[in-house]
Amino acid sequence: MYYLQLAILALGAVLLNYNFLISMLCIIIFLLITWKNKNLNARKTIICIIVFLAFFIRGAYEQKTNITHISNEKDIDITLTIDDRIQVNGNYLKGIAKLNKEKVLFTYILKDEKEKTFFKENFQGGKLKVNADIEDIGEKKNFYSFDYKKYNENKSIFKSVKVNNVKRFEESKSIISKIKIWRINLGNKIHKEISFDKSGYIEALIFGDKVYLEKEEINNFKNLGTSHLLAISGLHLGVLISLIYFILLRLRFSVEIIEKIVFLVIPFYMLISGFSPSVLRAGGMIMLYIVFRKKDMTKLEALLTTFILMTFINPLFIFDIGFELSFLITFCLLMSEDFLSGSKNIFTSGFKISLVSSLASLPILVMNFYTFSYISIISNVLLVPIFSLVIFPLVIISYVAFLSSVTLFNIVFKPVLNISFNFFDKIQDLFLNFSPMVIGRHSDYMGAIIFIFVLGILIYLNKNKLLTTVFGGLLLLFMLLGCSYMVQNKIEVVKIGKGDVYYVREGRRNLLINTSNNIQNFYNDFRKKDVEYDIINEYNQMLNYEGKRKIDYLVLTSFKKDEVGYASDLVGKDMVNEVIVLDKNKHKLKEVIELAKFKGIKVIEIKENTGFDLGTIKFYYSERQFSVKGKDREFKIEVDD
DSSP, rough: HHHHHHHHHHHHHHHHHTTHHHHHHHHHHHHHHHHHHHOHHHHHHHHHHHHHHHHHHHHHHHHOOOOOOOOOOOEEEEEEOOOEEEEEEETTTEEEEEEEEEEEEEEOOOHHHHHIIIIIOOOOOOOEEEEEEEEOOOOOSSSSSSSHHHHHHHTOOOOOEEEEEEEEEEEEOOOHHHHHHHHHHHHHHHHOOOTTHHHHHHHHHHHHHOSOOOOOHHHHHHHHTTTGGGGHHHHHHHHHHHHHHHHHTTTTTOOHHHHHHHHHHHHHHHTTTTTTTTHHHHHHHHHHHHHHHGGGGOHHHHHHHHHHHHHOOOGGGGGHHHHEEEHHHHHHHTTTHHHHHOOSOOOHHHHHHHHHHHHHHHHHHHHSSSSEEEHHHHHHHHHHHHIIIIIIHHHHHHHHHHHHOHHIIIIIIIHHHHHHHHHHHHHHTTTTTTTTTTOOOHHHHHHHHHHHHHHHHHHHHTTOHHHHHHHHHHHHHHHHHHHHHOOOOOOOOOTTTTEEEEEEETTTTTEEEOOOOOOOOOOOSSSSSSSSOOHHHHHHHHHHHHSSSSEEEEOOOOOOOOHHTTTHHHHHHEEEEEEETTTTTTTGGGGHHHHHHHHOOOEEEEEEEEEETTTTTTEOSSSSSSEEOOSSOOEEEEEOO
């Protein structure tokens, strides 16, 4: 327990600089563990005090120094060092570069086909001499939007560089940059030389890059609560090491030799997978465990030691969702050994592991993505073994074969991979009809309560007090459902696509005025995008944030495509309960009205100089305006002639 106490204390000390509530929760948990175990003597108490002070100072230093030293400027000549992956979509180029040893985001509108070919197929990293504008990363555009600015700040990225012109290219002479570029080129080799629908999985599972995965594929994993299968972590590293042991033991290598080989493989795998926090956690834990195993270090102690070291090296790791999930799930699994042991068969064991993993991840997923995939408890039982024991080893072996011979890969491994992925997809399809539970965005206080409930359930689960566990689970379920029914009121102007829509919330009911239109790409030359703007994702983000599955009332004040062009899609996807149209425009919205009636959706017509109420919010339609008036905010929308 002493390692756990130190880890909790370290976390609480760092968070004291960022989040007082969660910091206090950590300190309370530390005090409760200390009170129950009564294991602190004078020496251990002094160490605890030193750890707390050291991590508090480290967190304060990180907070003070995690700032930018680059000024905003227009039309300036600069040098960007690029040793990270770039993305080309149509004529749009973006990526991460270094400017004056500081990471920045950069974007560039490609001028012609020649430039696109160079950056998409031939560019292998290096230095770009460019003319550019330097500005701050923009604030999130909507109330529900992902806070991209904060996300990048936690990765020490503060500036956005908009490149106007590329003047010159030079190769980088830095050894570190050359290593990073070598890694990128290994990944690019897949897409240049392999004609394979699932090649994006090879990139994701070996190099940790999900750029080439289809959005639908990513969403399927997300909805089933199996996204961890795509994020390189302890699961993948464990399978890789098991594969190494399996092969080398049969070749009569000694355990000592194998461990030395593993010590070389782990840093190499960390390198090619991009040193993600989850990989660092897994690799660090395994290496510590191997080194100190003979000194009776347990897996749990190795995990907690890795957590303490990583948090001290970079306190900002604690804000990385992958880092949070990796540590919390692994910790809960190791603490649940009594519950997990003694399973009668592999399915029971798989169910128990899946149950603990799902419970452990629940607070983080709910607070960050506002949904919880309850079906993950079942889906993981089937999907995890298939993915980790069949697909991932096949991907590793296939990639090694590909590096030695593309012909060998195409003849032998490509058909096997196709069969495996098709089988996995069919199993996955069995669960996709089960939609995730929509919780909505709530305060840190609610997040802390959910975490405490989950912690209590796991404790009683390990004590085999099934009745108490079931009761706690039901209370948690009612709490989550209750969260989505909490009263919220707001009137917001929302940027979706290229237009503005108006969102109104009164208690449990919500209303959307107009829909904007999807951003279409009509180019047929080099500007044609490979991935289109996903407008449905915007609406799903908003609804998830609000704890809603549908829009209760869709009001259409216009007939213009730019303003209501996506109305038919929302109606067709059953994302609307009622459609409200103005009498003046109804004949121009015939398509939407007929579709709504076909789907069994009620259509309400509002006559001129009349209105309706949504709680305390009043709506009124006059000849030229549709007005919305709330307690603290009001606006008027021009009505089409």
